[in-house]
Amino acid sequence: MADAFKAAPKRANKKGLLGRFWLVLTIAAVVAVSGFVVYRLHGVFGVHKGSFGGGTSGEVLDEFNAKTITLQVWGPPGSTATINYLDENSHPQQALNVPLPWSKVLSSTKPGIPANLVAQGDGSWIACQFVVNKHDGSGDVIKTPNRSDPNQTVNAFVYCLDKSA
Template sequence: MKLLRRFWIPLIIIVVVLVGGFTVMRVRTFFGAGDGSGFASAKVDDTKPFDPKVVVYEIYGVPGATADVNYLDLDAQPQRVDGVTLPWTLRLESTAPSVFPNIVAQGDGNSISCRITVDDELKDERTSNGVNAQTFCLVKSA
């Protein structure tokens, strides 16, 4: 009796763990989760190649003016290019199913424009006027 008083909590924990483990095993085998297929199925390896997306960033304005350009590359990582001469163009290709093109530019001229095309289709174009004009273009999903 003294031994049972001392070890009743660890015994309850062991019983609960065993019953819980048995229940999880039964539920997994009942629903077919224990067949070992996991994520490595033949369907994943059988994907068909597709044409890459071509994203073109363009910044243009007063010829000969310079601009500081910030954009997202196709992995959505910010990139910065300072002091580029206008017009400026960057062409990127991706095999990702979706991309998020975004560009911001500020120039030293009184007018600046941006344009984003994806697969030769114009997605966004903006123009800004003023001293040291700033503009941005954004495509939510392409």
């Protein structure tokens, strides 16, 4: 019975460098070969250095024709309104208790400006519109005229929206 508990004989620990690190070396070889294959395939499919983004970073886009957008709000004589609108950079702006008629001129060289205006007045009605001049010889173009229902006696409200003036 004492023989059953004898320790197993120790193996000789004579593995070489390749025997110890074969897995690490195999992974390194696979990564190196894969990297080389991807590098070669980039050339085959036309992906070259500097081709991303549509051109060089120093390339300047031509500016679009300047345009002028006039925001207009009007109502009964002597009335006032609170007006909220988006400026030429699409930042919200507010004009509090301004006398009517009211107008604001926005200028931009961007291809399109989202023109948005809401107004609430103390008169019986209120109206708004955008007047766009692209400075291309076509003259002024009136866009999105809108008027509240007549005979509203309390806080007439109107909005004008043009997604790309």
